[in-house]
Amino acid sequence: MTCRKAKKFIPLYAGDDLRPRLGAAVRAHIDACLSCRKELGEYRQDLTRLKTAAKAESVPDWSEGEWRALAARFKPAAPGEKRPAFLAQPRWAAASVLGVFLGLAVLAMLFKDGNLGPRKTSPAGEPSVVSLTLVSQETGLQVVWFLDKNFEWKGDEN
Amino acid sequence: MVLSGRTEAFEPLVTPYRQPLLALAYRLTRNREEALEVAQEALLRAFRSLARYDVSRSFRNWLFQIAANEARDRFRKRTREKAAAENAARHEPPYSAPEDGRARQEIRSDILQCLAVLSPREREVFVLRDLEELEIKETARTLDCSSISVRVNLSSARRKLRQAIRDNFPHLEEGR
Numbered sequence: 598m599t600c601r602k603a604k605k606f607i608p609l610y611a612g613d614d615l616r617p618r619l620g621a622a623v624r625a626h627i628d629a630c631l632s633c634r635k636e637l638g639e640y641r642q643d644l645t646r647l648k649t650a651a652k653a654e655s656v657p658d659w660s661e662g663e664w665r666a667l668a669a670r671f672k673p674a675a676p677g678e679k680r681p682a683f684l685a686q687p688r689w690a691a692a693s694v695l696g697v698f699l700g701l702a703v704l705a706m707l708f709k710d711g712n713l714g715p716r717k718t719s720p721a722g723e724p725s726v727v728s729l730t731l732v733s734q735e736t737g738l739q740v741v742w743f744l745d746k747n748f749e750w751k752g753d754e755n
Numbered sequence: 756m757v758l759s760g761r762t763e764a765f766e767p768l769v770t771p772y773r774q775p776l777l778a779l780a781y782r783l784t785r786n787r788e789e790a791l792e793v794a795q796e797a798l799l800r801a802f803r804s805l806a807r808y809d810v811s812r813s814f815r816n817w818l819f820q821i822a823a824n825e826a827r828d829r830f831r832k833r834t835r836e837k838a839a840a841e842n843a844a845r846h847e848p849p850y851s852a853p854e855d856g857r858a859r860q861e862i863r864s865d866i867l868q869c870l871a872v873l874s875p876r877e878r879e880v881f882v883l884r885d886l887e888e889l890e891i892k893e894t895a896r897t898l899d900c901s902s903i904s905v906r907v908n909l910s911s912a913r914r915k916l917r918q919a920i921r922d923n924f925p926h927l928e929e930g931r
Contacts, residue, residue: 608909639917646920650866651886656774656778659791671763
């Protein structure tokens with residue numbers, strides 16, 4: 598390892614933060630290099646001093662009033678205030694539910710009239726088969742004639 | 756107890772961490788009032804999301820994670836507001852905002868002044884790894900980033916701090 602490369606890793610090596618394999622390579626170089634060893638010593642000293650200064654530094658603490666005011670807010674929501682579980686879901690979940698609901702509504706409207714699926718119509722939109730029902734007033738007999746679009750007779754049914 | 760629904764047990768649970776949490780927030784925000792707001796919000800968020808707490812994890816580190824996220828969110832918001840204010844101020848005579856004065860007053864300790872040379876991410880990494888002594892892996896988890904990112908930022912932070920000590924805080928270098 599060159600000095601240039603070792604110096605790149607010294608800040609991390611100083612805090613034992615390199616992966617073991619890389620750490621071993623840096624250690625091998627530092628053992629043999631006075632300049633890098635000196636730099637490592639300086640980094641370690643700086644780190645120790647910063648940590649010592651941080652420990653000695655006075656950091657703010659809560660006043661009892663601030664803490665009591667906060668602790669008073671550690672309360673579960675009252676039963677009346679409790680939100681329904683579905684409202685606690687993320688927005689995308691609510692959007693998915695709404696999407697499914699809308700999809701079902703559209704499908705229900707399409708199927709409502711039973712006019713989904715192939716229609717018995719010619720490409721021009723006219724019915725391809727028409728039927729004519731004849732009913733005898735005397736006997737009540739019914740005869741149904743089926744005719745194509747050219748009024749050609751296609752069959753009957755009693 | 757708290758996880759089983761006894762919310763009155765939450766306060767005794769977090770009491771041991773109240774000071775470390777505030778200290779962390781203070782080092783991240785470098786402002787006492789803002790640190791207090793960050794710590795308060797972090798504890799309230801923790802209370803509300805207790806059901807999502809992974810019991811295999813250190814509770815302290817989980818609280819630290821929430822506080823670091825809160826501090827970062829506030830920093831971003833403040834940066835946006837500051838940019839908007841600067842935009843607006845281009846057409847107005849300059850004045851000294853009271854917040855600026857307060858911020859200057861807050862930055863008083865050597866550590867806080869040293870931390871000022873770091874970027875927000877470097878500061879988070881340095882505070883968690885070197886001052887709070889979290890492992891690299893745990894630091895990465897707390898900051899929701901990779902171990903590589905932690906190492907890169909930590910290396911950069913130590914380099915900048917070393918330079919800052921030499922340039923501005925020789926008394927720290929001399930161990931005074």
